[in-house]
Amino acid sequence: MSEKAFKTGSAAPDPPAPGVLRLISMRFCPYAHRTILALTAKGIEYETVNVCTVNKPEWFFSINPLAKVPTLQHDGKVVYESLVCNEYVDRVFPGRKLLPEEPLEKARIGMLQAIWDAKISPNFYKIADKDQEGREDIIKVFKEGMSYLEKEVTSKTFFGGEEPGFLDYSLWPWFERLPVLEVASGFKLEEAEFPKLFAWQAAMRDRPEVKMHAKDTPTHLQYLMSRKQGNPDPDAGLQA
Amino acid sequence: MPSERAMKTGSACPPPPGPGKLRLYSMRFCPYAQRTRLFLAAKGIQFETINVNLKDKPDWFLEKAPLGKVPVLEKDGKIVYESLVCNEYLDGIYPDKCVTPSDPLEKARQSMVLALWDAKVIGFYYKLMTGKEDERPALGKQFLDGLQFIEKALTQPFFSGNKAGALDYNLWPWFERLCMLKPIGVELSVDKFPQLTAWMERMLQLPEVKTCYFSPEAHAQFGKSWMAGSPDYDIGLEE
Numbered sequence: 001m002s003e004k005a006f007k008t009g010s011a012a013p014d015p016p017a018p019g020v021l022r023l024i025s026m027r028f029c030p031y032a033h034r035t036i037l038a039l040t041a042k043g044i045e046y047e048t049v050n051v052c053t054v055n056k057p058e059w060f061f062s063i064n065p066l067a068k069v070p071t072l073q074h075d076g077k078v079v080y081e082s083l084v085c086n087e088y089v090d091r092v093f094p095g096r097k098l099l100p101e102e103p104l105e106k107a108r109i110g111m112l113q114a115i116w117d118a119k120i121s122p123n124f125y126k127i128a129d130k131d132q133e134g135r136e137d138i139i140k141v142f143k144e145g146m147s148y149l150e151k152e153v154t155s156k157t158f159f160g161g162e163e164p165g166f167l168d169y170s171l172w173p174w175f176e177r178l179p180v181l182e183v184a185s186g187f188k189l190e191e192a193e194f195p196k197l198f199a200w201q202a203a204m205r206d207r208p209e210v211k212m213h214a215k216d217t218p219t220h221l222q223y224l225m226s227r228k229q230g231n232p233d234p235d236a237g238l239q240a
Numbered sequence: 241m242p243s244e245r246a247m248k249t250g251s252a253c254p255p256p257p258g259p260g261k262l263r264l265y266s267m268r269f270c271p272y273a274q275r276t277r278l279f280l281a282a283k284g285i286q287f288e289t290i291n292v293n294l295k296d297k298p299d300w301f302l303e304k305a306p307l308g309k310v311p312v313l314e315k316d317g318k319i320v321y322e323s324l325v326c327n328e329y330l331d332g333i334y335p336d337k338c339v340t341p342s343d344p345l346e347k348a349r350q351s352m353v354l355a356l357w358d359a360k361v362i363g364f365y366y367k368l369m370t371g372k373e374d375e376r377p378a379l380g381k382q383f384l385d386g387l388q389f390i391e392k393a394l395t396q397p398f399f400s401g402n403k404a405g406a407l408d409y410n411l412w413p414w415f416e417r418l419c420m421l422k423p424i425g426v427e428l429s430v431d432k433f434p435q436l437t438a439w440m441e442r443m444l445q446l447p448e449v450k451t452c453y454f455s456p457e458a459h460a461q462f463g464k465s466w467m468a469g470s471p472d473y474d475i476g477l478e479e
Contacts, residue, residue: 065389066359077345084351091344103332104318110325118307148306 003027005050005234012059013049016073021046024060024071026053026234028223030173031082033213035070037169038086040209042095054232083113086166098166109167112152112159116171119145124174128184128224139187146194153196157203164207172204179217180224244268246473248293253300257314262287265301265312267294267473269462271413272323274452276311278409279327281448283337295471324354327406340406350400350407353393357411360386365414368421369467380426387433394435397442404446408439412449415440419456420463 005026006013016022023039023046025032039046051057053069060067064080071080072088079088090098100106123142126132149171152159159167182188191198204210219237226233246267247254257263264280264287266273280287292301297308305312305321312321313329320329331340341347364383371379390411393399399407415436418428430437443449454462458476465472 065356079345079348080352081355084348084355088344088348103329104320106332107320107325107329110322110328111320114307114322114325 003048003050003235003238005052006057006060007052008055008057010057010059012057016047018075020074022073023048024063024069024073025050026069027238028215028220028234028236029053029069030177031068032070033173033176034082034170035072035085035089036213037172037209038089038098038166040212041098041164041169042089042093044089044093044095050234052232052234054227083170086169090166096163098160098164098169100160100165108152109159109170112148112167113170115145115148119148121174124177124181125224127187128181130185143189143193146189146197150194150197153200158200164204164209168200168204172210175201175204176210176214177220180220183217183221184224244289244291244474244477246291246293247298247301248296249298251298251300253298254290256317257288259316261315263314264289265292265305265314266310267291269454269459269466269471269473269475270294270310271417272309273311274413274416275323275410276313276326276330277452278412278448279330279339279406281451282339282404282409283330283334285330285334291473293473324410327410339409341400350405350410353390353399353407354410356386356389356393360389362414365421368424368426369463376424376426380421380424383421383426384428384432387428387436391433391436394439398439404443404448408443409448412443415443416449416453417459417463420459423460 021039021044023032023035025036025048027050051060051069056067060071063073063078064071066080068080070082070085071078072085079085087099100109119141123138126138127135127142129135132138156162158164159171164172178189189197205214215237222236223233226236262285264273264276266277266289268291292298292310294308294310301312302308304314304319307321309321311323311326312319313326315333320326328340331338341350361383364379364386368376368379368383396402398404399411418426418440421427428437428440444453454476461475462472465475
């Protein structure tokens, strides 16, 4: 199946064959990246249909009314929202369990995710813009959020323990894109301030499921620039 | 019995709840906290409440819950915040009378309906309350169009099936407050929202909903005070 993204005006692809898990995705979307990591970590077989998330194909809305990636299709079932997808595949498919059973451990993941959603992800790309209004304060809040994560990484290598778990895969996509902030605006986190997060990043980068899907900083930047210029190119980096 | 009056900046940190005791930090009119109060009532869990002034938050509250929002649960030194996280946590530590669906696809379905709610409805709800008069017709239409997604998701007596469950409680607080939109011309008609209007009648009969209920007058009074910039968290409490 071609990796090229379906755009507005495209014909709908045939539905997935019986028993086949299909992921509707976009190669640069960090939310879809979460689900790609979870599927790969669990060794789940799936096929990918890429879409342009700016110029969305009309057929996508009849599958998911929000027309957002990631969206999973499986024997007539549709699941969307990255963390909902990840929890669903974790429970329904075999393979290493990514979510803990213990209620407080599970709750901790939800709380850290809430801190991330409040302090880090809305500010992520604002930091890339050197002319962003209030950038100093935004950076302060961003680092505050990171310090909560720094506190959470304990004696174990990953948030999930000896191996990455749900939270590791939920957060990783933005850490892969952190170098983009440095190239675009000079911003970076200091290892001296976040030693455990740096160690965690190194450990994550070494994981096969992370390496398999990693894109380098120039490619990430290429996509971001194409979006900024009003001509998003979800196929950036693909062979013609 | 501790006072229900909202604790504010400068107040002394209350001592932790006794061993094995569950405490909820809340605000009487907060819809997110009401989600958790509904779960607690539905599950028949004993708990104590400390209400917090969300405009002038006590420092001790921000130390417990860095995002400074309610609901927050505290039990045996453990703190949990975020309404949906609290609700699942309650089902985890009090496993009988489980409210969260056990089937993974049904759980996913309920989460997706909440995502539709967040994307298509709730933003317009607040914009309608705080927006200008000339913006209201357009906002009202967007709100009602968005609500059709929720109407279509309701195919049984309750969102969760024959009985109320997680999604019913997680959505209910905003339907209890719909009366606040009536004065600005936004109402659910039976012909456009046959499922939702019937569901609202069913929900109002449930004991757990009645336990957590505030009247349209109380909601309107709180809403008015909130919009005026001086929220009165203690409306209805004896002096």
